[in-house]
Amino acid sequence: xxxxxxxxxxxxxxxxxxEAAVPGTVLRVRPGPETHLAAMNSTASSIYNILYxxxxxxxxxxxxxxxxxxxxxxxETNGTKLLSYQIPYNTVNIDYSPSYALGTEYATYxxxxxxxxENGWFVNVPDFEGPRASFSVSLESAHAxxxxxxxxxxxxxxxxxxxxxxxxxxxxxxxxxxxxxxxxGEVAAAYAPELDIAGIAIGGVLVDVEHVLRVxxxxxxxxxxPLMMLGLATRYPEVRAYLDSYLxxxxxxxxxxxxxxxxxxxxxxxxxxxxxxxxxYFSSGSGWLHALELRAAKxxxxxxGRRGTPGVPMFVYMAVGDEVCPVGDVDGxxxxxxEAGARIRYERNTVGNHLAEKMGDRERVFGWLAxxxxxxxxxxxxxxxxxxxxxxxxx
Numbered sequence: 001x002x003x004x005x006x007x008x009x010x011x012x013x014x015x016x017x018x019e020a021a022v023p024g025t026v027l028r029v030r031p032g033p034e035t036h037l038a039a040m041n042s043t044a045s046s047i048y049n050i051l052y053x054x055x056x057x058x059x060x061x062x063x064x065x066x067x068x069x070x071x072x073x074x075x076e077t078n079g080t081k082l083l084s085y086q087i088p089y090n091t092v093n094i095d096y097s098p099s100y101a102l103g104t105e106y107a108t109y110x111x112x113x114x115x116x117x118e119n120g121w122f123v124n125v126p127d128f129e130g131p132r133a134s135f136s137v138s139l140e141s142a143h144a145x146x147x148x149x150x151x152x153x154x155x156x157x158x159x160x161x162x163x164x165x166x167x168x169x170x171x172x173x174x175x176x177x178x179x180x181x182x183x184x185g186e187v188a189a190a191y192a193p194e195l196d197i198a199g200i201a202i203g204g205v206l207v208d209v210e211h212v213l214r215v216x217x218x219x220x221x222x223x224x225x226p227l228m229m230l231g232l233a234t235r236y237p238e239v240r241a242y243l244d245s246y247l248x249x250x251x252x253x254x255x256x257x258x259x260x261x262x263x264x265x266x267x268x269x270x271x272x273x274x275x276x277x278x279x280x281y282f283s284s285g286s287g288w289l290h291a292l293e294l295r296a297a298k299x300x301x302x303x304x305g306r307r308g309t310p311g312v313p314m315f316v317y318m319a320v321g322d323e324v325c326p327v328g329d330v331d332g333x334x335x336x337x338x339e340a341g342a343r344i345r346y347e348r349n350t351v352g353n354h355l356a357e358k359m360g361d362r363e364r365v366f367g368w369l370a371x372x373x374x375x376x377x378x379x380x381x382x383x384x385x386x387x388x389x390x391x392x393x394x395x
Contacts, residue, residue, distance in 0.1 A: 003033050005095040012065060012094075012131070014051070019061035021053040023143070024150025024192075029157075032067055032099070039103035039110055043117035044069045046158075049099050052151035055191075056130070057140040057235050057301065065099045066126040066148035069113065070158055075120025081373045082169045083116045084124040084149055085109070088176030090266035092135055092230045097127040105265060108358075112172075115366060121373070122163060124152050128180040135231030136209055138301045139187070141180035145171065146192040168198045170369050174358050175204035175324070176266075185310030199372040200310060201365050203317040204354055207329035209302035210289060218277045221324050221354075223269035225278045225289075226261035228302075236297040246284050246291070253280035305333050309340040313379035315368040316346040319357040320386070338382035346384045360390035 006012040011028060018027055032047030040047075048068045056062040075081055087098050087109050096105060102125060103110075116123050126148035128141040149169055157163065173181030185200045206212050213225045233240040247255035258281045261269045282288035299306075316334055320327050327348065334346045345368070349357055371377025 003100065006065075006097055006100050007095050011051070014053070014063040018053055018063060023053055023055050024147045024154060025053040026151050026155050027051045027053060027063060029155055033103060035103035036067065039107075040069065040114055040117060043072060043114045045072045046070045048155070048157055050148075050151050050155055052147055054130070054147035055143045057134075057137050062130055062140070064127055064130050064144040064148065065097065066124055066151060067099045067102060068152045068155070068157060069117060069123040069125070071117040071120050071122060073120055074122065074158075078168070078374055080163055080167045081121045082124060082149065082152065082163065082167050083121045083369065084126065084145060084169060084171045085113060085116070086128055086145060086171065086173035086177035086180045087125060088174060088178075088266075089129070090135055090176040090224070090227060091129075091264065091269075092133045092227055092234065092262045093264060094131065094133045096265045097129070097133065098125045099127050112362060115362070119366075119370065122152070122167075124148055126180075129231070132234040133231065134234045135176070136179065136228040136301060137232060137235045138179050138183045138304075139307075140235065142183035142187055143191065145180040145184045146188060146195065149195055150192060165194060166196060168196050168373060170199045170201065170372055171197065172201045172365065172369065174202070175206070175354070178202040178205045182304055182310070183307065185312060185314065186305070186307040189308070189311050197312050199313045199315070199369070199377070201315040201317075201368060203357060203361060203365070204322060204325050205304070205316065205318065205330045205333070206325055207304045207333045210298055211329060212325055213278075213289060215326060216324055217279075218275060219323065220270060220274045222276050222278065223261060223266070223273035224324075226258050226273060227266065227269055230259065230262050232297055232301060238293050239297050242291055242293040246282050246288065248281060248283055255281075257281070305336060309337050309342050313343045313372060313377065314345070315365065316344055317349065317357065317361055317364065318347075319349045319352040319354065321352060322354045322357065324354040334382070334384065342382065343379040344382045344384075345379055346382065348384070348386045349390065350386050350388050352390045356390055364389065
């Protein structure tokens, strides 16, 4: 079916009174775009978009959309299996949400989805940034991810295959997708205790977003700064006010140029903002990221490990040479979790970089996911080791 972009499609709005529904309630269901199904190369039997009730960063009712892909031959050994795959769509433009753009904008991630479908796993791909494309608002994205799992189960699609409350679910996210995946692990026990989450795999982990933005300033990944700041501003009025007050109104690097990122995909933004220093856009200069007005929002949304220790097995993988996400931050997070009793397999790849690790570690991740699903991966305590997998960094 042909669909309109989310920004002008009435289907992407919540029905009146939805606020009274419990989180995870299905509000609407429709077949997903034919372009998405075609992109699966005959590994999916059907695809659905599901609009559901969720909770925003301030514990208020909200809504989001997810995409459910049904495998041709669902695996039922040890029960049905669901992979919740959080794509790092990293945008402040809702029209680049996966439910609309999966088959056209995110070819890099289709191999992971089709492999999961070939394994007989159902695949859930949530628009975890929500209706405002609130990129980097971590708690909201975690709620949306957990509620998307509730919704695909509650939708009762293909009930003969047993997608139900006993379905075993694993979460997987790399880079921007690590944010909802990891924070979902922190809050799942309190927010969605009924879900059978068997494990979480994360790589290219953004433990401290402010640190990430300092590291990428002036590099090819500099666009993450306007994208993340504008995403934060969609939910925090004080961030919006700060941008209005301190972005330069005139000159080559001005407010209009900075805020143009709100209409871009992440790849478009990389092309426009690559190798720029964000200090040029702010009257506060090099101190733009340290303003008192930003402190509360950054502490609430940009730091992992604040809300509890994940209680499920985790596979964490990083390139030691990651030029986006400092490996030391991940070392520290894993260390703190392990001291609190977490069960983590953490592998530090001594070769490669941020992009190479995403492209080169699929086999390891799928092996771990399959082991979790089949009950063969039994993680007791923590195992941290250096590995050497892959080749040269990818640029």
